[in-house]
Amino acid sequence: xxxxxxxxxxxxxxxxxxxxxxxxxxxxxxxxxxxxxxxxxxxxxxxxxxxxxxxxxxxxxxxxxxxxxxxxxxxxxxxxxxxxxxxxxxxxxxxxxxxxxxxxxxxxxxxxxxxxxxxxxxxxxxxxxxxxxxxxxxxxxxxxxxxxxxxxxxxxxxxxxxxxxxxxxxxxxxxxxxxxxxxxxxxxxxxxxxxxxxxxxxxxxxxxxxxxxxxxxxxxxxxxxxxxxxxxxxxxxxxxxxxxxxxxxxxxxxxxxxxxxxxxxxxxxxxxxxxxxxxxxxxxxxxxxxxx
Numbered sequence: 001x002x003x004x005x006x007x008x009x010x011x012x013x014x015x016x017x018x019x020x021x022x023x024x025x026x027x028x029x030x031x032x033x034x035x036x037x038x039x040x041x042x043x044x045x046x047x048x049x050x051x052x053x054x055x056x057x058x059x060x061x062x063x064x065x066x067x068x069x070x071x072x073x074x075x076x077x078x079x080x081x082x083x084x085x086x087x088x089x090x091x092x093x094x095x096x097x098x099x100x101x102x103x104x105x106x107x108x109x110x111x112x113x114x115x116x117x118x119x120x121x122x123x124x125x126x127x128x129x130x131x132x133x134x135x136x137x138x139x140x141x142x143x144x145x146x147x148x149x150x151x152x153x154x155x156x157x158x159x160x161x162x163x164x165x166x167x168x169x170x171x172x173x174x175x176x177x178x179x180x181x182x183x184x185x186x187x188x189x190x191x192x193x194x195x196x197x198x199x200x201x202x203x204x205x206x207x208x209x210x211x212x213x214x215x216x217x218x219x220x221x222x223x224x225x226x227x228x229x230x231x232x233x234x235x236x237x238x239x240x241x242x243x244x245x246x247x248x249x250x251x252x253x254x255x256x257x258x259x260x261x262x263x264x265x266x267x268x269x270x271x272x273x274x275x276x277x278x279x280x281x282x283x284x285x286x287x288x289x290x291x292x
Contacts, residue, residue: 003041012042054115055081057161063153068140070153074196075163076133085186092134095193100127110195111138113149115164121149136196148245149198155235158198165191200252222263229256
C-alpha cells in the first residue's frame with residue numbers, strides 16, 4: 001500500500017492531516033501507527049529536500065582564447081530528465097540574485113571541476129536564464145587546475161557540464177501528466193544553486209553499453225566513443241598539463257576502450273558494425289596503450 005507523500009504546496013500540519021485521514025491508511029493502521037508513519041514520511045521528505053543533487057547540462061556554445069573564457073549551458077529548461085524532474089525557467093533566478101557574479105555576497109556560485117569543491121577552476125563572469133536554460137560564461141584561472149581545465153576545453157576533452165543544487169520544498173511539486181509513464185513529473189520551480197561544474201564523464205558516457213541492442217544505435221554509439229577516444233589519445237600524446245590531468249586522461253582512455261570492447265562482445269546485429277578505422281591513422285594504438 002503506497003504511503004502518502006508530501007506535495008510542494010503543503011506544510012507539515014497539512015500533510016499530517018491528509019495522511020492521517022487517508023482511506024487506505026485508516027484501513028491498515030490504528031491512529032498511533034498512522035501518526036508515526038506520517039511523521040516519518042514528512043521527515044524523510046524534508047531530508048531529501050536538503051540533499052545535494054547533481055544534474056547534467058549540455059553544450060558548449062563558444063570559447064574565447066584571448067580572455068580564457070567559455071560560454072556554456074549548465075542546465076536545460078522544460079524537458080523531463082532521467083530523474084523524472086523538469087526544471088522550470090526562473091528556478092535559478094533567486095540564487096543568481098543572491099550569489100551570482102554581480103551579487104554582493106562573498107559566497108559566489110562556484111565554477112568547479114567534477115563537483116569537487118577542492119577544484120575551483122575559475123569564476124563565472126555571467127550567469128543568466130534564457131528560454132533554453134541556464135547560460136554561463138566562465139573565466140578559467142591560471143592555477144594548475146585552471147590551466148589543466150583550459151587545455152581540456154581547447155582539446156575537446158571537456159564537452160559537458162552539470163549543476164550542483166538543493167531543492168526548495170515549497171517550490172517543488174508533482175504535476176500529473178497522463179502521457180508520462182509514471183503518471184506525471186516533479187516540477188522544480190526554484191532550487192538553491194551552489195555550483196556549476198565542467199565534467200569529463202558526462203551522463204551519456206555512463207550509459208550501460210550492453211543495453212544498446214539496435215544496430216543503428218550501436219553504430220552511432222561506437223562512432224561517438226571512437227571519436228572521443230581519438231581526442232583523448234591525441235591529448236595524451238601531446239603530454240601537456242599536470243600529472244593529475246594526464247592520469248585522468250589515461251583513465252578516460254581506459255574507460256572508453258572498455259566500452260568499445262563491451263560493444264564488440266554483444267550479439268551480432270542485423271547490420272555489420274565497423275569499430276574504428278580512420279583513413280589516415282595518426283597513432284600506433286597498441287604502442288600507445290602499452291604506455292598507459
